[in-house]
Amino acid sequence: MPSPSASHPWLAALKVYAHPRVVGMLFLGFSAGLPLLLVLGTLSFWLSEAGIARATIGHLSWVGLAYGFKFLWSPLVDRLPLPLLTARLGRRRAWLLLSQVCIALALLGMANTDPVVNLTHTVFFALAVAFASATQDIALDAYRIEAVETEKQGAMAASYQAGYRIAMITAGAGALWIAASVDPSEAHYDFRPWQVAYSVMAALMAVGILTTLIIREPEREVPRETGLRETHARDKAAALGLSGGLLTAAAWFYGAVLSPFIDFIERYKWQAVLMLALIAVYRISDVVMGVMSNPFYQEMGFTKDEVATVSKVYGVVMTIAGAALGGLLTMRLGVMRTLFLGAVLSAATNLLFVWLAGRGHDMGALVFTVSADNLSAGIASSAFVAYLSGLVNQAYSATQYALFTSVMLLLPKFIAGFSGEFVDAYGWANFFTGTALVGVPVLLLIWLVARSRPAAEGAQRP
Secondary structure, eight states, X not given: OOOHHHHOXXXXXXXXXXXXXXXXXXXXXXXXXXXXXXXXXXXXXXXXXXXXXXXXXXXXXXXXXXXXXXXXXXXXXXXXXXXXXXXXXXXXXXXXXXXXXXXXXXHHHHHTOOTTTOHHHHHHHHHHHHHHHHHHHHHHHHHHHHHSOGXXXXXXXXXXXXXXXXXXHIIIIIHHHHHHHTOSOTTSOOHHHHHHHHHHHHHHTHHHHHHHHHXXXXXXXXXXXXXXXXXXXXXXXXXXXXXXXXXXXXXXXXXXXIHXXXXXXXXXXXXXXXXXXXXXXXXXXXXXXXXXXXXXXXXTTOOHHHHIIIIIIIHHHHHHHHHHHHHHHHHHHOHHHHHHHHHHHHHHHHTHHHHHHHHOSOHHHHHHHHHHHHHXXXXXHHHHHHHHHHHOOGGGHHHHHHHHHHHHHHHHHHHHXXXXXXXHHHOHHHHHHHHHHTTHHHHHHHHHHHXXXXXXXXXXXX
């Protein structure tokens, strides 16, 4: 007699979501998603309400460059043991716990610093949050890849995304709601509501800390390819006369730091330049526009409650829907065609903000604009993650993925730092039109990569 699982394969497949490590990834995803908006979108709303100049708010978005440079210290997170913690918890959990505790402490620092009184201290603690959060991302990506076998990776990614999006609602809408609930007047700036909101966010990092203490360390096996590269590096260093600790350090540096980059260049050769260029600019329209979105809402007269309801809740739900649609389109159309569609929609929907700027405080227009923008962002993100995953070599997954996500953020974040000055000089309508236009070169790069790439199986040209 066939078992219920054999008769209902979908039920059997759903059991993967009851796997302890898949369940744990939901809470770790929450821990990863919580800090992001607290040093970007939510912080920009706080600073705007506090009367900080738009140009300064734009410059402070460079705090997010910590995520763009995380590839620089990813080899350390990948290989370096931490005193006491690694022996007790293992390498991945040790780095996770250290970064999570640092995030919580830095958020408390932000909560107890009024940017009107001492903006420098606010920036310092925001940088600490971003750096610790980027470190958590490196360790978490490595844990996710190593914790389960290949067939469970899809479930791990889905669980992570769910937790991450819940955290974004919490850090966006939740923080704004908390601040609004204790704010005596929307007409005048008050530091205390933001102090309470950020203190609550710091306490919520306990979700990730407790999860890290409960989960088991993955049983990591060093891939044979990595071992061979380090052996060759050791032989070459010895031939140059190095010995002892110097020899070990040179071999480690080659295997941990250089090999992931050498591997990527060796596999894709000159096409690697095109691929890195595409990665560097694919999200440029969204990232540059996103820095000024909250100051824009505030200047249009939308309250914290209105922004929280529409942008931070409904918008995130539409992003999740867009991601699901992007996954289906990727399966039906291929990665590259969906990547092309996502780029078109991301740039085009920025023009809706030009329309919204002309209407002012119009809740219906806000709902429509945010819905379309987040739906397109979800489609683009889903296709982009699929594209990046196809480029990674499993032997160097943590460092290479950190490299790709760093390249993805560096140029957009740098340009976004000047967004406030651009708005001051040319106005909101020209700013949003400009963010749409910078997405046009992305389409050409996708076309060139699709024509020349040797990998990304199953992808089709746009």
